[in-house]
Amino acid sequence: MLLYLGSWLIVYMNLEPALAALSSTRRLQILAWLKTPREHFPPQVYGDLVKDGVCGVFMARKMRVSQPTASEHLKILQQAGLVRAKRIRQWTFYKRDEARIRRIKRIISRTI
Numbered sequence: 001m002l003l004y005l006g007s008w009l010i011v012y013m014n015l016e017p018a019l020a021a022l023s024s025t026r027r028l029q030i031l032a033w034l035k036t037p038r039e040h041f042p043p044q045v046y047g048d049l050v051k052d053g054v055c056g057v058f059m060a061r062k063m064r065v066s067q068p069t070a071s072e073h074l075k076i077l078q079q080a081g082l083v084r085a086k087r088i089r090q091w092t093f094y095k096r097d098e099a100r101i102r103r104i105k106r107i108i109s110r111t112i
Contacts, residue, residue, distance in 0.1 A: 015111075018104045021080035027073050030059060031082060034096045047088045053095030 021027055033040040037049040041058050060070035074094050077083040081100040086093045 015104065015107055017080040018082060021076045021082055024073065024076075026063065027077055030063075030073060030077065031096060031101075033059070033062065034083065034094065037095075044093075046091065047086075047093045050095075052086055052088060053084070053093035056092050056094060059094070 034054060037054050040062065041049055041054050043049070044055055044058070047053065047055065056070055056074055057067065059074065060067045063070055063073075074083065074085070074092075078085050078094070081097055082104075083094045084097050086095070
């Protein structure tokens with residue numbers, strides 16, 4: 001019983017940041033946009049929308065918020081492991097971490 005509780009606690013601790021990140025409709029919207037970036041963002045000078053991700057500047061414009069506000073949402077998603085960041089020149093590009101998202105979905109379906 002203690003072993004099961006211990007592994008459940010580890011799963012919960014890993015899942016908690018993701019659940020917190022998913023509690024925001026704005027962050028859910030970001031994840032939806034990043035799922036099909038070519039449908040939601042214009043072509044970029046640097047970085048491929050799918051391979052490298054979407055520039056944080058484009059996301060701030062699309063959300064109609066300041067860059068610091070967009071960066072905060074993206075930082076929360078990154079810390080939760082839902083998106084990965086990549087620096088190209090002076091910009092940061094973000095894309096979904098599909099493997100981690102699948103893992104989180106699997107954990108939630110087993111736990112609930």
